[in-house]
Amino acid sequence: MLTSIKENHLTNKGQELGMMYFRVAIILFGAQLVMGLIAAIQFLAPGFLFELFDFSVARMVHINALVVWMLYAMIGATYMMLTDETGHEGVAIGLGKLGFWLLTAAVTVVVLVYIIVQVGPGTEASLWLIHEGREYIEAPRWADIGIVVVVLIFYFNVFATYMKGEKTGIMTVMVANLLALAGLYMAGMFYTDNISMDQFWWWWVIHLWVEATWEVFVGTLAAYALIKIIGAKREIVEMWLWIEVLMLFGSGILGMGHHYFWIGTPEYWWEIGALFSALEPVPLIAMFVHVLYDWGKEQGIAEGRGETASVITNGPAMAWIVTNAFGNFLGAGIWGFFHTLPQVNIYTHGTQFTAAHGHLSFFGAYATILIGMMYYGLQRAYGVQRMKLTFKSKMGIFLTTFGVMGMTIALTIAGYEQVIVERGEMGATWNAFFVAQNLPWYVQAQMWRAIMGVVTLLGFIYLAWDLLTIGKVSKEAEA
Amino acid sequence: MNELIVRPEITPDMFLPIFTISTLVLVFGVAYAATITLAKMGYFSKKWMNLGYLFWALQTYSLYLLSVWIQSEPFTSKVLMVTMLAYLFIPHLYFRLIEDSDRRYDSGNNIAEQKN
Amino acid sequence: MANKNLSVWTSIPFWRRSAAWVTGFASILLIWLTFDTLGQITMGTDDDLKNGVTKRVPAATVINYKIGYEMSTKRGHEVPTIGEKEPFFGKEWSADDAADLLHLGKLTSQTKNCMNCHTLLGNGAYYAPDLTKAWIDPAWSKTGPMMAMTGKSTKEEAIAEFLQHPSTYPTHARMMPELGITADEAKGLVAFLKHMSSIDTNGFPRNFGKEEGSTNAH
Numbered sequence: 049m050l051t052s053i054k055e056n057h058l059t060n061k062g063q064e065l066g067m068m069y070f071r072v073a074i075i076l077f078g079a080q081l082v083m084g085l086i087a088a089i090q091f092l093a094p095g096f097l098f099e100l101f102d103f104s105v106a107r108m109v110h111i112n113a114l115v116v117w118m119l120y121a122m123i124g125a126t127y128m129m130l131t132d133e134t135g136h137e138g139v140a141i142g143l144g145k146l147g148f149w150l151l152t153a154a155v156t157v158v159v160l161v162y163i164i165v166q167v168g169p170g171t172e173a174s175l176w177l178i179h180e181g182r183e184y185i186e187a188p189r190w191a192d193i194g195i196v197v198v199v200l201i202f203y204f205n206v207f208a209t210y211m212k213g214e215k216t217g218i219m220t221v222m223v224a225n226l227l228a229l230a231g232l233y234m235a236g237m238f239y240t241d242n243i244s245m246d247q248f249w250w251w252w253v254i255h256l257w258v259e260a261t262w263e264v265f266v267g268t269l270a271a272y273a274l275i276k277i278i279g280a281k282r283e284i285v286e287m288w289l290w291i292e293v294l295m296l297f298g299s300g301i302l303g304m305g306h307h308y309f310w311i312g313t314p315e316y317w318w319e320i321g322a323l324f325s326a327l328e329p330v331p332l333i334a335m336f337v338h339v340l341y342d343w344g345k346e347q348g349i350a351e352g353r354g355e356t357a358s359v360i361t362n363g364p365a366m367a368w369i370v371t372n373a374f375g376n377f378l379g380a381g382i383w384g385f386f387h388t389l390p391q392v393n394i395y396t397h398g399t400q401f402t403a404a405h406g407h408l409s410f411f412g413a414y415a416t417i418l419i420g421m422m423y424y425g426l427q428r429a430y431g432v433q434r435m436k437l438t439f440k441s442k443m444g445i446f447l448t449t450f451g452v453m454g455m456t457i458a459l460t461i462a463g464y465e466q467v468i469v470e471r472g473e474m475g476a477t478w479n480a481f482f483v484a485q486n487l488p489w490y491v492q493a494q495m496w497r498a499i500m501g502v503v504t505l506l507g508f509i510y511l512a513w514d515l516l517t518i519g520k521v522s523k524e525a526e527a
Numbered sequence: 528m529n530e531l532i533v534r535p536e537i538t539p540d541m542f543l544p545i546f547t548i549s550t551l552v553l554v555f556g557v558a559y560a561a562t563i564t565l566a567k568m569g570y571f572s573k574k575w576m577n578l579g580y581l582f583w584a585l586q587t588y589s590l591y592l593l594s595v596w597i598q599s600e601p602f603t604s605k606v607l608m609v610t611m612l613a614y615l616f617i618p619h620l621y622f623r624l625i626e627d628s629d630r631r632y633d634s635g636n637n638i639a640e641q642k643n
Numbered sequence: 644m645a646n647k648n649l650s651v652w653t654s655i656p657f658w659r660r661s662a663a664w665v666t667g668f669a670s671i672l673l674i675w676l677t678f679d680t681l682g683q684i685t686m687g688t689d690d691d692l693k694n695g696v697t698k699r700v701p702a703a704t705v706i707n708y709k710i711g712y713e714m715s716t717k718r719g720h721e722v723p724t725i726g727e728k729e730p731f732f733g734k735e736w737s738a739d740d741a742a743d744l745l746h747l748g749k750l751t752s753q754t755k756n757c758m759n760c761h762t763l764l765g766n767g768a769y770y771a772p773d774l775t776k777a778w779i780d781p782a783w784s785k786t787g788p789m790m791a792m793t794g795k796s797t798k799e800e801a802i803a804e805f806l807q808h809p810s811t812y813p814t815h816a817r818m819m820p821e822l823g824i825t826a827d828e829a830k831g832l833v834a835f836l837k838h839m840s841s842i843d844t845n846g847f848p849r850n851f852g853k854e855e856g857s858t859n860a861h
Contacts, residue, residue, distance in 0.1 A: 091770070094817035099810070102820045103770045104759035170751030170828045181753030183767055217655065241742070241749045243839055244684045244700050247764055248677075283632035283655065290658035294665045301669035310775075310847035311764045312699050313680050315718075318845075320676070329553060334621070336557075337564050341625065344568055377557070386549040391597040394849050395537065398765035398773055464546065472539035476848035478782045481772040482815050628653040 057431030060131040062138035062209075067429055068148055069124030070422045072155075074512055076117035077415070079159075081505045083110035088498040092491070105166050108179065108186055109159060114410060115184055116155055121418035122265060123202055126222065128425050129272050130206060133222075134213025140205050147201035154194045158187055175239060182246070184254055185236045192237050199230045217286035221293055222268050229261040244312030251307040258410075259328065259380075260300035266376070266417050267292040270339060270369060273420065277366050278346045278359045288338050295331035303328050306388050310397055318390040325388040329381035339373040362427050363437040364518070367445055368420030375412020375449075383408050383456065395471040400493075401463035408456040411448075422515060430519035433526060440514035447507025454500030462493035541596060548593045555586035556614070563618040579618075587611040689738040692725065699843040703741040706731045706834050710841050712779055712851055720846025731837070732799055732830060741834070748835030751828040760819075763839065765847060771819065773848060778802075778833075778840035781852050788814075802836070803829035 058064055086106040089096050097106075130138050138144065161178055168174030179186040187195065203226060210223050236253035240246050271289045274280040305321025343366075346359045360366045383405040387396040396402070427435045466484045474480030484490060537545065562579030565571060590611060594604040651657050687698030692705060709726035728735065736744065752758075758767035761774050783789050783798050792812050795801040805812050806829040809819035824832065 087770075094815075098818070099820045102760075104756045104768070104820075107759045107768050107770070108756060167756055167822050168754045169823070169825070170747055170754050170831065172750065174754035175750070178754065179756065181756045181758055183758050186756075186759075217659070220659075239750075239753075241703075241746050242684070242686050242700055243749065243763060243835075244842055245681070245686075246749075247766060248680065248684060250766075281633050284628050287628055287632075287653065287655050287658055290655065290662045294658065294662040297662070297666040298669055301666070301673050304673065308680070310844045311766070312684050312842045312844055314683050314699070315845055316676075317680075329556075333557065333560055337560060337621070341564065341568065344570075345629075382550060382553045385553055386546055389549075389597060391537065391599070392545060392549075394847055395542070397847060398762040398767070398769065400769055403769055464542065468539045468542055471848065471850075472537070472542060475850040475852050476773060476776075477852050478772045478777070478780045478814075482817075485817070486815075624652055627650050631650075631653045 058429050060137055061141040062127045062130040062144075062205075063425065063428060065138075065141055065144050065148060066124040066127035067425055068145070069120045069127065070425055072152055073117045073120035073124060073418070074422065074515060076113045076120065076155075078508060078512065080110055080113035080117060081501070081508050083107070083113060085498070085501050085505060088494070088501045091494045092498060101163075102166075105162065109162050111184055112159075112162070112186055118262075118410075118414050118418060121421065122262075124425070125269055125418065125421040126202075126206060126226070128421060128428075129218075129222075129269075130209055132276075133216050133219040133272070134209050136209050136213030138205050139208040139212065140201075143201055144205050147198040150194065151198040154191050154198075158191050161188070162186075172239070180239075182236070182250055185233075185250070189237070192233075196230075196233065199233070203227065203230055216282075217289060218268055218271050221264065221289055225261050225264045225268065225293075229257065229265070232256050232261065247311045248308070248313060251304060255304045255307055256301070258413075259303055260297060262414060263296045263300060263331075263376075263380075264293055266372070266413060267296065267335060269417050269421060270335065270372070273365065273369055273417075273424065274339065274342055276424065277362050277369070278343055279361075280342045280346060285342070288334075292331055292335060292338075295327075295334060299324050299327035299330065306390075306393070309390050309393055322389050326385065328388075329377070329385055332377045332381045336373045336377045339369065343370075361433070362424055362435045364435060364441040364445070364514070365420040365423040365427070367437060367441070368416050368423065371445060371449060372412065372416035372420065375408065375416050377412075379405065379408030379410075379412035379456070383460075395467050396463065399463045399466040399471065400459045401467065404456045404459035404463055407452060407459065411452040415448075419511065423518070426515065426519045427522070430523045432519065432522040435518065435522045436525075438514060438518055438521060440510050441518060444507055444511030444514050447510060448504050449507070451500045451502075451504030451507055454503060455497050458493045458496035458500060462490050462497070465490045465493070537597065545593065545596050548589050548596065551589045552586055552593060555582045555589060558582040559586060559614075560618055563622075567618075567622050580615075583611075583615060586614075689741075697843075701725065701838075701841050702738070703745040703834070703838060704736060704738055705841045706741055706744070706837050707735050708841075710779060710837065712776060712840070718846070720849065721851065722843055722846070723841045725841060731834070732803075733797075744831050744834040745838055746831075747828060748831030748833070748838075751824065751832050752835055755822045755824060755828075764842070764844060770817070774836060774839065775842075775844060775848060776840045776851050778837045779852070799830075799833045799837075802833045806832055 058067070083106045086097065086101065087103055087110055090103045090106065127138065127141075127144070158179075165178050168178040175181075176189040179188050206226060207223055210219050213219075232253050235249045238249070267289055271285045274285050275282055302320055302324040305317040305319075305323075306325040307321070308317035309321060343359075350357070350359045387393055387401050387405065423435065423441075426432075465487050469487060470476055470480045470484035474483060559579050559582035562575060562582060566573055566576045566579065587608070590607055591604065594607050599607075684700050686703070687696065687701045689702050689704045690696075691698050692702055692708065705725060707728055707730075709729045711724040711726060712721050713724050714720070715722045752763070757763065757774070760768050760771040762769065763773075764775050765773060777783075778798075781787050783802060785798075789805065789812075790796075790798070790801050792814075793801040793804040795804055803826070806824050807826065808821065810821055
């Protein structure tokens with residue numbers, strides 16, 4: 049991966065920039081796992097790094113690294129496909145590179161401040177310089193403005209290239225969706241004394257990202273990848289992409305209601321949230337069937353022509369995309385559905401159930417396909433015709449998936465205990481919380497979560513190692 | 528507890544059944560979709576589609592139980608059952624769409640863009 | 644492409660248009676509902692409190708009143724109740740002073756990163772107790788353990804003392820760290836917590852404090 053740009057089989061500058069984004073993304077992914085592990089240990093041994101590097105700090109860096117690495121990988125993936133799709137060289141890639149360095153410098157400073165300064169006094173200056181203390185979008189205000197500037201550069205590149213080049217369906221969805229994705233960030237950039245108002249707009253960013261625009265982004269990537277990796281027919285893929293957009297936005301936008309059950313907002317959100325979030329799994333099933341069907345069909349056609357080889361030109365990328373189809377449905381679909389109805393959610397809201405759902409859905413829906421795109425980028429960078437799974441790729445995909453699945457199951461058991469004892473029996477008080485936290489089942493579940501976290505980290509090491517070496521290995525195997 | 532308040536309340540021993548049944552709703556739903564898909568794709572014979580319908584029936588029953596256990600309004604339960612009836616037709620519409628689009632876009636064997 | 648019976652169902656423009664319409668419709672509905680909700684969750688005024696007008700999010704001066712959490716037979720779940728006046732840190736706060744105190748408290752809750760251990764209104768991290776109704780938690784009632792531990796005579800003073808020196812008053816192996824909270828910031832945080840407990844959360848958390856047999860401890 050490191051030499052991917054020097055090798056330079058890339059056909060355009062946009063892809064070079066894409067690879068730069070991928071590299072930072074994978075580093076941040078590693079940072080996310082390390083921070084998660086620290087937080088997981090603190091659940092078991094509360095004295096660990098107490099008043100030195102507290103849970104709140106580890107957790108803040110954990111979730112921020114998550115959001116930022118995914119945004120990096122998304123920007124990278126977009127630059128990767130820009131010229132392919134539009135048939136036009138990116139209009140201002142030099143400016144894009146400046147944006148990349150600005151963003152990376154800003155992210156470095158922000159993370160260092162999180163880790164070293166940690167908390168500030170209760171003044172507006174702390175919000176501007178240290179962090180905003182709002183889960184997922186903690187970035188201080190100066191960085192918010194920086195992010196907006198860099199995103200504008202990125203969006204200008206995408207939009208202007210799109211306007212000059214060919215306007216494919218995939219690119220049209222991409223351009224429209226990115227505008228919404230970037231614009232929504234603004235909803236999280238103000239301060240209010242009213243905590244209900246605060247969380248109302250906060251969900252506009254978080255929910256409309258992860259349950260609407262990010263999902264559509266994944267659909268777009270999957271469409272592009274299916275064409276490139278297994279040679280699916282563009283018209284068919286694009287027709288399905290539009291259907292997916294219809295279903296994802298049709299259910300996801302009003303599915304927002306399930307976050308408005310208990311934050312001070314009116315009761316009518318119960319019905320709206322329940323109805324639309326119950327529909328949210330439907331597009332995920334459709335995406336799942338569609339990916340597998342296309343794969344089966346293209347393979348069938350190839351065999352019909354008498355070819356014995358697989359139609360897949362990039363084994364690791366396809367493996368991650370198939371994991372995505374499963375993971376999206378399991379993590380976002382099943383784990384989302386079973387605590388989304390208000391009758392159940394009043395007990396599960398704010399318990400380890402949410403953590404279980406969060407882990408599997410971020411991994412299943414987003415991490416998987418973005419890693420798939422990184423493998424695709426490597427294939428292009430090294431000019432490899434057919435990239436095959438190596439032992440390291442297999443270990444990477446198996447261990448990370450197994451680890452995340454294990455953490456999810458452990459957290460689900462912990463959440464179940466918590467719901468029964470803290471919420472169902474004891475009524476959610478301070479005392480009830482600690483009674484539930486000290487139950488043997490809960491503690492054991494947290495132990496398994498930490499163990500599975502280590503498994504995930506091992507998987508990540510294999511993955512990172514594979515990303516660093518697979519390009520060269522595949523190139524040499526083909527030579 | 529001094530007084531008994533009558534209202535929808537999930538007792539602690541009902542949580543496990545509720546979580547299990549809501550998982551089953553989706554698992555049976557996927558099993559139904561998967562069986563129909565694989566049968567339509569020709570991986571196994573059409574006879575297996577009946578197994579798919581059995582999954583659909585199990586899914587419908589699970590959803591019904593779920594709606595009873597979380598004490599939904601009778602109206603909501605009815606709406607859910609109508610939804611399940613619609614779900615019976617979705618895979619067929621879906622494959623109609625796949626076949627039609629294959630015929631429309633993939634029959635001419637035109638290798639318009641095979642650039643890689 | 645010269646295929647005859649071209650069905651509308653396989654037409655890309657048809658699905659593109661449908662996607663645009665559905666997305667547009669859902670967005671407009673969301674925006675419309677947002678306007679309605681914003682109206683309902685805007686903070687009330689001091690006059691609302693004086694006249695007994697119920698707001699989902701009351702004015703900052705709600706800190707001058709007793710707050711409870713009781714079952715409403717009409718709504719089928721618990722709702723916060725605003726009772727008679729009670730002194731807060733030994734005095735009654737004017738509208739401006741109360742607003743300033745709440746401002747300091749909310750700001751501090753963000754800068755001290757409360758949300759990455761606790762949940763507020765159920766959102767945040769799951770390492771420490773939910774703070775939605777912390778103000779009326781039985782642990783801080785006259786008979787609860789925290790008052791004796793901190794040696795203070797009122798709930799607000801006890802909470803403020805705890806916030807300034809949390810690891811001096813450990814309740815469990817998992818402790819709250821010292822965050823350098825000043826006396827003023829602690830006062831603000833208590834006001835923020837009291838204000839949050841008066842927000843109508845549609846009955847979340849359910850059965851709060853049921854175990855102790857009292858949900859409106861003060």
